[in-house]
Amino acid sequence: MTEAPVALATTNWAGNHTYRATQLHRPGSLAELQETIANARQVRVLGSRHSFTAIGDSAELVSLEAMTSERVEVSGDRRTVTVDAGLRYGELATALQREGLALHNLASLPHISIAGAVATATHGSGVGNGNLATAVAGLELVTSGGELVRSARGDADFEGLVVGLGALGAVTRVTLDVEPAFDVQQRVFERLAWESLYANLDEVLAWGYSVSLFTLLGADVDMVWVKSRTDVPGAAAGDLFGAVEATAERHPLPGIDPAPTTAQLGSPGLWSDRLPHFRMGFTPSNGNEIQSEYLVPLSSAVQALEELRSLGDRIRPLLQICEVRTIAADQLWMSTAYGEPALGLHFTWLPAQAEVEELLVELEARLLPLGARPHWGKLFLADAATLAPRYPRHADFRALVDRLDSRGAFGNDWLSRHVLDDVG
The missing domain is CATH 3.30.70.2520 (Alpha-Beta Plaits)
Known part of the structure; x- marks a missing residue:
C-alpha cells in the first residue's frame, strides 16, 4: 500500500472546500483496505470530489483508485453487472458498450464515481426514471471494524444501505441493473x-x-x-x-x-x-x-x-x-x-x-x-432536525449507522449537523 500527503487532493472539484485530512491512503487490495479502515480513528473514502460540502471530509482519506479497474462482470442472464465502486460512469459506459448493455439513466456529468453518486442519490431525469441508486441490485462494503458486508436487493436493511451517505462503510463493489443498449x-x-x-x-x-x-x-x-x-x-x-x-x-x-x-x-x-x-x-x-x-x-x-x-x-x-x-x-x-x-x-x-x-x-x-x-x-x-421528518425511515438509518459504525469512524461534523443529530 502507498500513502501520500493529502495535498494531492487539497480541495474538492469546485475549490470551495479544503480537506482537513493530513493522510491519504491508497490501498491496493481489499485486505489492505480492511486493515486501513480498522486502524483509522476517523476516515472517509475520497471519490471524484464532485461534492460541494464537507460530506466526504475526515482526519484520514482513502482513495480506491488502485483497487479500481474497468472490468465488468456480466451476470448469466445479462440483467446485471458487477463493477468496482470507484469506477466513473463514463468509464463504465465504455465497458458496457463492449457488452451491448446500458444503464437505465445517467446524470448530467459522466465524470462522477458510481459509489459517490449512489451514496448521495444523484440522478438524471425522466418521469419514469429513478435516481442512479435505484439501479443498485447489490453491494459490498467494509465497515469500521474491517468486516466485509455484502447485501442484495430484498435483504434486510438493503434499502438503507444503498444511499448510505458514506456513513456506513467504504463501498467497494456494486451490482447494477442493466438492459440492452439503446x-x-x-x-x-x-x-x-x-x-x-x-x-x-x-x-x-x-x-x-x-x-x-x-x-x-x-x-x-x-x-x-x-x-x-x-x-x-x-x-x-x-x-x-x-x-x-x-x-x-x-x-x-x-x-x-x-x-x-x-x-x-x-x-x-x-x-x-x-x-x-x-x-x-x-x-x-x-x-x-x-x-x-x-x-x-x-x-x-x-x-x-x-x-x-x-x-x-x-x-x-x-x-x-x-x-x-x-x-x-x-x-x-x-x-x-x-x-x-x-x-x-x-x-x-x-x-x-x-x-x-x-x-x-x-x-x-x-x-x-x-x-x-x-x-x-x-x-x-x-x-438534521429540519430534515429528519422528511425521511420516514430516518430513525432506521440512524440505527443502521450505530450498528455498522459503532465507533463513529465514518462520522464527521457535516454528517452530525445535517443528518444524524436530529434532536432539536
Missing part, C-alpha cells in the same frame, strides 16, 4: 412561456425519456432539453407548446461554447453519448461554480417554480443557470425521492460562497415549507 436523440427547444409550461406541465416533463428545463428565471424558460429513446414512440416533431426547436447546438449556460456538450439537433447516438449533458473528455459544466439542489414533491412543482420566480431578482446576480427535472419515486431510505416523485431544482451558482449561503437562507425559507429535500452532495444549510 439509442437516444436529443433536441433543444427555446423560449417556453411560463404560462404554457404550467398549463401543460405533465406533457412537457414527459415529452421525452429524459427532460431538462434550463432557466434564468426571467420572462420565460430559456431552454427545454428533450432526450428521446429511438426504440420508444416519441412526441411528434415540431414546436413544444410554443417553444421553437433550436437550429444550432446549445450549451446549458447561455453564451458558452457548446463544444463540451453531447450532440443535439435530433442526431441519434448511443445512450451514453446523449443522456449526460456533457461529454467525458471535457471539463464538466462550467468548471468554476458552486451547486445547490432542492427536490420538492412533484405535486408542488408549480408552486415551487413560482417561489423561485418571485425571488428572481435576488437569485439572478449569483445564478449561472437553474435546471429543472424530474425523478421517479423509490423506497431507498435516505433518497431524496423516497416515497414520491420529485422535481429537482438545481442551481449552478457563481463561485461566491458567502453570498450564495446568504441567498440560501431566503431560498430555503421558500422551498422547505413545500417539503423540499436538499441534494446530499450539494451546498445547503438545513440541519
